[in-house]
Amino acid sequence: MFINALLYDGKSSKEHQVIIEFTQNRHIKIDSHGINVALEEVEIESRLGNIPRVFEFPNGVRCKSEENDKIDQILQSLGIESSKTHKIESSWRLTVGAVFLTALFVWFSLTTGANYTANIIASMLPDDTLKDIGKSTLEKLDEEYLFPTKLSEENRSIIQAHFDRLTENEDIHYQLHFRSSQKIGPNAFALPSGDIVLTDELVKLSKDKEFRDILGVLAHEKGHIVKKHTLRIAIKTGISGAILGYLTGDISILVTAIPTVIINSSYSRDFEREADEYAVSELKRLNISTKYIAQLFEELAKENKLDENSTVISLISSHPMTKDRIKYFKSKDEKKY
Numbered sequence: 001m002f003i004n005a006l007l008y009d010g011k012s013s014k015e016h017q018v019i020i021e022f023t024q025n026r027h028i029k030i031d032s033h034g035i036n037v038a039l040e041e042v043e044i045e046s047r048l049g050n051i052p053r054v055f056e057f058p059n060g061v062r063c064k065s066e067e068n069d070k071i072d073q074i075l076q077s078l079g080i081e082s083s084k085t086h087k088i089e090s091s092w093r094l095t096v097g098a099v100f101l102t103a104l105f106v107w108f109s110l111t112t113g114a115n116y117t118a119n120i121i122a123s124m125l126p127d128d129t130l131k132d133i134g135k136s137t138l139e140k141l142d143e144e145y146l147f148p149t150k151l152s153e154e155n156r157s158i159i160q161a162h163f164d165r166l167t168e169n170e171d172i173h174y175q176l177h178f179r180s181s182q183k184i185g186p187n188a189f190a191l192p193s194g195d196i197v198l199t200d201e202l203v204k205l206s207k208d209k210e211f212r213d214i215l216g217v218l219a220h221e222k223g224h225i226v227k228k229h230t231l232r233i234a235i236k237t238g239i240s241g242a243i244l245g246y247l248t249g250d251i252s253i254l255v256t257a258i259p260t261v262i263i264n265s266s267y268s269r270d271f272e273r274e275a276d277e278y279a280v281s282e283l284k285r286l287n288i289s290t291k292y293i294a295q296l297f298e299e300l301a302k303e304n305k306l307d308e309n310s311t312v313i314s315l316i317s318s319h320p321m322t323k324d325r326i327k328y329f330k331s332k333d334e335k336k337y
Contacts, residue, residue, distance in 0.1 A: 001074045003067045007033065010060035020055070020063060022074050028055070035061065039078065047072065118235040122192075122228045130231075134193025137258045138177065141197070145259075149178035151200050155211070159203070162215040163196075165286060166222060174222070186300055190221040191258065192231040205299045208292050215286070216279055216293025216329075223278025229271040234258045276325060280332045294329035297322060 001023075007016040007030065021029040026039040035057065043056040053071050055063040065071060125133075149156070156178055167174035174194040181187070186202040196218060206213050224230055267275070283290055301322055 001077070003065050003070055003074070005055070005063040005065035005067075008062045008064075009033070010062065018063065020065070022078065026078060030063075033061070035059075039080075044071075044075070118232045119228075121235050122231045125192075125231070130193045133231075133258065134191040134195045137191055138195060138197070140259055142179075145183050146179040146181050146197065146199075149180050149200055151178055151203060155203065159198070159211050159214055159218075162211060163218055166215065166218055166282060172225065174225075176218070186303060188217045188221050190224040190230055192225065192228065192234075194225055196221045196225070202300075205296060205303055207295060207299065212288050213292035213296035215288060216283055216290065217296065219279035219282040220275045220293070222282065223275035224267070224271070226278060227271070227274050229267060229275065230258060233267065233271075272325070276328060280329070284334070289333050290329045291333045294326050294333070297326045297329070301326075 001021065003020050003022075005018055005020050007018040008014075009016070016033070018030050018032050021031070022039070023029060027036060028039055028042050029036045037057060041058050045054045045056075047053060047068055050066075050068060052064045052066045053068055055065070057063070159178075160176060163174070163176045172194040174196065177195060177197045178200070179197055180200040182201070184199060184201075186199060186205055188196065188198045188202055190196050198214070198218070202217065203211070203214060208214075279293065280290055283293070
């Protein structure tokens with residue numbers, strides 16, 4: 001039993017026309033190159049349509065043959081079945097079924113399953129990838145929206161000390177970045193990597209010399225990181241590209257999507273509520289009253305003359321409604337200092 005093939009010796013790109021012999025004692029021979037090995041030692045690629053079949057020999061030699069039908073006959077005579085992939089391709093019923101299931105999966109991933117798919121991908125991305133996403137995203141924001149901070153060293157030291165308390169003994173490596181931005185205005189936002197950006201414009205609205213209200217905001221943003229809100233929304237926004245990026249390691253779609261999520265304050269009502277609840281639990285753990293963050297939200301509302309239909313870019317432009325969030329934080333106040 002013989003087939004024609006092209007041989008590559010692994011030492012050069014030169015092709016050699018050869019004849020491969022399949023023997024009854026289950027050996028594969030290529031006399032022109034002194035090859036005689038057991039069939040079990042050769043890796044034969046499964047058939048995929050009429051694409052040339054590749055044979056991988058243990059010594060690094062590779063052969064390629066277009067005689068797929070003949071190879072199938074020989075392998076079957078030696079007790080080796082053709083691949084399941086080729087069986088599906090050979091059956092129009094199975095092919096139509098496969099196309100239908102693929103279309104159904106894509107539809108589910110882009111609609112009903114988008115949240116589920118985003119959650120799965122977000123939970124599987126390794127820390128190194130999240131760091132790369134955070135670094136690239138921050139660089140992109142620095143190019144267009146953010147500028148160096150003008151806060152005094154004293155104020156930055158007080159806020160940094162709060163942040164260090166908030167994030168000590170955590171598995172995630174958190175880092176606080178001070179920035180100024182008239183474009184974004186009073187704001188703070190979190191990146192999936194554990195980086196949190198705080199704008200001078202928000203700090204200037206604080207009425208507390210100890211910046212306990214800013215600590216509440218940082219706790220809120222930490223909640224977004226812990227719950228992976230930014231990452232999940234970015235993945236959902238570009239679900240197809242995110243899936244491809246996860247498979248190929250190309251994170252550019254997420255680096256592009258995350259600034260859009262941040263600038264447009266695109267968190268859902270549920271995500272904001274989760275982050276608020278997390279902030280309350282963290283403030284309780286640190287023995288800090290929630291009244292301070294409530295007061296800061298009131299200052300933000302005054303600063304922006306915010307009504308419930310406003311689309312102003314700020315920390316409070318997202319759902320749930322501002323007055324409800326202020327009421328929520330006040331209701332959780334258990335400290336009187």
